Amino acid sequence: MNKKLFVMAALMAANTIFAQNKDTENADRLFARFEYVDAAKEYLKLAQKKKDPYVYKQLAESYFNVYNTREAATWYAKATEFPQDAETYYRYAQMLRAEGKHEEANVQMQKFVKLAPADQRAIAFSKDPNYLPRLRSQAKLFDEKILNINDDKYSDFGGVLAQDNTFYFTSSRNVLRKKYGRNEEPYLDMYSATYNNGAFTEPSAINEINTKWHDGPACISADGNVMYFSSESFINGAFVKEGGASTGFIHLFRAEKKNGKWGNIKSVPFNGKTWSTGNASLSADGKTLYFASNRPGSMGGSTDIWKVAIKGDNQYGEPENLGSTINTEGRENFPFITADNKLYFASDGHKGFGALDIFVADLTQKTEPQNLGQPVNSAKDDFSFTFNTENNIGFFSSNKAGKDNMYMAIPLCGVDAIVTVTDKITGKVIPQANVTILDDRNNVIESHKTAMDGTTTYAVDCNKAFTFQAEAAGYENATFTMAASKGGKQQVQAVLNPLSALIVENRIMLNNIYFEFDKSFVTREAAFELNKLVSIMKANPTMVISVKAHSDSRGSDEYNLKLSDERARATVQYVISQGIASERISGKGYGETEPLVRCGDKCTDEEHAKNRRTEFIIIKK
Structure with missing residues (x-):
């Protein structure tokens, strides 16, 4: 199961489309109920009869929502033979990137920029349209390993390892469950297993959490006794009814563990009747909850990352949007907050390889989010990153192998190379000097300008030597080396001679x-x-x-x-x-x-x- 169908597509419920005309009425009804597979079949019949830009676009959107990138790109191509809205060109570009067609994707992004120049995604692309080579060559942060508890056929995602080594995840593997009409897979359930030095016990369903609807993913408190999990809004009586069918939203619930069982389940008060709230992450001190929502105040009407203060038993502050550094007009989802305030999240709005990529932002520094790079990220959907500091191991999910699977993210040793540029004669620091880092083959990795204190920092791999070239107006260019290091911080003194x-x-x-x-x-x-x-x-x-x-x-x-x-x-x-x-x-x-x-x-x-x-x-x- 593609998790967008529940975890993300339900967030669009408030934007249900209405029939274009009598011919498309049946297909549009299926689309509005998120039954994209059947909707695509109906639109395809119409597309074979006559040229219709509306039908072409709806076909593309149907395939987009079930992540059939090839068919989505094919029908977006036909749809864009006619004038389209900006978001259609953006989605077309995303599907082309997922198919490895990056130059073609850039052509569509240029059309998106022309139609939506003020969009944050358009501004970022215009500043750096050819970012992919640098993204591919950035220092690798993690190795990956697919987990052996993934089901052979059905989707598994949202893995999180609690401090007591209980591993929680979401899966559609329960074939005894009713099938979900949108993709003919069983409804989602929550499961748990025990983690021991890289191995897992046989997973078992968490029956006290699972309902007849979709359940999961979840986050767990530091002491292992509180769970926040996603489920459907039908439990709270919130849904949209149209054409004899009811469409629910995602709501967030809190549960407590007593005597080894989960109970005392309560809906959080900031759920809404016209928006979705889910995919939470709890801070280490238990005082702040991060979550994804398309509630009012979200950028572009799509999912954003929000946070809310926890003030007591079912008492919360006012939800706060994390702002434009984290959120874009695209989709941001699956937040995970670490003890040192690093926020991992998935996005298709920041610069990535295509579709959803995983990013990390240091909330204490308010820095731009960093793409985790390969092999964690790919041209497909990569999402739901979590990290367990006790075991120094991360987990994430991806459909890079054709279905949603869970992977282990194994941290690699890293070095912070701190380059300080100074004047050889006066010893004073040189701000705005250009520092370029090269690999052992003299290939340029990237360039930075020094800050007012004359420094710039590069995150590089351990056990590798690097070369730095420093340039500044009025100074002799110079080259400096940094020997291979086993980690930590390494100081590189770049002393420049005045040209005179x-x-x-x-x-x-x-x-x-x-x-x-x-x-x-x-x-x-x-x-x-x-x-x-x-x-x-x-x-x-x-x-x-x-x-x-x-x-x-x-x-x-x-x-x-x-x-x-x-x-x-x-x-x-x-x-x-x-x-x-x-x-x-x-x-x-x-x-x-x-x-x-x-x-x-x-x-x-x-x-x-x-x-x-x-x-x-x-x-x-």
């Missing part, structure tokens, strides 16, 4: 410009060094430079002269490409005619390297 220090008499003293063997194109490393010359020339607009490229004595005189001349010209062309007027720089190759070390055929490798150099002569200051 590179001007020595009539020369610009750069590090050697290296080219690949037998090649003359400018490499990334060479460009990094030449940018120092560009900065100096921009700071000194009357300066004129002559580039002299030299080779060592290996190879023929003719070959060395030709190659060094090509490299000199490539160097000049690069500097010109960076905005320096062509009349201010010229270059020439000298081959082996002006050796720095006259050693002939007896040169050592070190002496060859000294002769294989590039000089930057100041012709005019």
Whole structure:
């Protein structure tokens, strides 16, 4: 069972559609009752008779709601041959991403941005449309392992490990239960098992919690004696009745454990008759409850993450929306709060791989949510992340294998690399310096600007060495390394030399410009060094430079002269490409005619390297 059908789709009950016309009346009725499989069959019959953008869109939405990404993308494509609302283009993009078609998804996102430029998701995309390569290469936070207590056929999700090592989860595995008309799977029940060093006992149903409707998922208090769980609003007499069918909402309930059994079940007072409330997480001190809801005040009318203060026995404060740092006009759901105030949640509104991704935000710092990255997140739905600090293990759910399964999230060792950029002469920190981190193959991972205290921090893997390149206006670019570490915080001191220090008499003293063997194109490393010359020339607009490229004595005189001349010209062309007027720089190759070390055929490798150099002569200051 796709959990959106209960845990998320019920949140749309207040937005029930009405029949477009007599032809679509039956299909629309099925859709309004969330019976998407049957609704799709009826819409498909209509689509085969004539072109109808409404039918195409409803077909796409039907498949979207049962997470049939391929069919959803197919019918969104047909629907968008006609003008559509902004959200349709957004959902189409999500389905394309889930199918791995990221360039096509970006095309649809551009249409979404045009129609809804003020939408938080549109603003984020416009700022960083090509974020996926960086997301794929970010430091891995967890390894994953599928749990062996998943049912072979039916859905399992929402796993949470209590402090007493009882593992609670939600499943549709009970084949004796009535089938759910929306997807022909049994209704959801709550189950528990015992966790022991990575293994689980045989799960058993929690009969005192389970009803004839959907039940779960749940969260458990630190002492294991209080449970908040989701169930259907029929228990509270809240539902929408239309066309002879009743549609319920999600409501949140509290239960207490006594003598090993759950009882004293009460509905929380902030449930509503026209909105859903569910998927809760309780703070370690038991004073704050986080939950998902589409109650009034939610952004875009979709599900948001909320919190409420717990003041006593069934006494609560006023629910508070967590705001636009966490919530978007998309769907945010499945919150989980840790003891150190880190909030894990699922979202399809923040930048991800497609569909629902899992994010974490440090609520003490009010930082932007971080995508957990691969392998936890995928192009499919990834959600319901929980963490047990005692066992240092997390759990999450995903339909990446074709149905909702539960996975273990195994934390990886991490290092906080704290880079501090300072002036070599004065020792003062340099704010707004650009710091780029590279992997062991010199591939750029990401770049940050230093804060006012001259620092920026990168979260990287343990047991790996990293390189940092630091740049700042008026300073010499420099490269720094950080050795492999077993974890914790590592300080990297990036000391930059003022560019003025590179001007020595009539020369610009750069590090050697290296080219690949037998090649003359400018490499990334060479460009990094030449940018120092560009900065100096921009700071000194009357300066004129002559580039002299030299080779060592290996190879023929003719070959060395030709190659060094090509490299000199490539160097000049690069500097010109960076905005320096062509009349201010010229270059020439000298081959082996002006050796720095006259050693002939007896040169050592070190002496060859000294002769294989590039000089930057100041012709005019």
